[in-house]
Amino acid sequence: MSPTDDSTPIQNSSAFPVKPPVSWVMFSRWPEDGDHWIHPDDRNKAEGLIPSDCIFRREVVDDDWYQVSYGDVTLRIRPVMVEELPEPKFKMGEIVELQHQFDVEKLTTGTIYAVRWSEYYQEPQYYLVRGDLKSQNPYLAKDLKHFEPPKDFHAMHTYNPGS
DSSP states (O other): OOOOTTTSOOOOOSSSOSSOSEEEEEOOSOOTTOSTTBOGGGHHHHTTTSSSSBOEEEEEOTTSOEEEEETTEEEEEOOOOOEEEOOOSSOTTOEEEESOOSOTTSOOEEEEEEEEEETTTTEEEEEEEETTEEOSSOBOGGGEEEOOOOTTOOTTSOOOTTO
């Protein structure tokens, strides 16, 4: 009897690495053969995230599962066909600043709440929370820069870009 995907362990060694320890992937379609590739305890978490254009962080773990995460959601999966993508420049939860700000009355900073793949641009797109509003318009990496708190900001306080 030949081994199946479920019985073949993930073999990762320095001499013959199967996958890098961390990669970035997208599940643009649901695999044809059911959901057995998702750990039974994690199947309910996959609803709404798979299939989608969400960019997951995938890492090899020692117990023959991959761990994929999107923000605070973590799933364990068996090896399946995914689309590997470049690492996003910015991560979910990161505070960023808009590169070009024409209206100085508007907030120029925001927190990334979603990172999704753009088929049109062939790169990650970032969605921001600015103040109390979630943007519906995505930004590309060229539109954003890492936020630096004001120099006179005291390190004992947490900077809140929405206030």
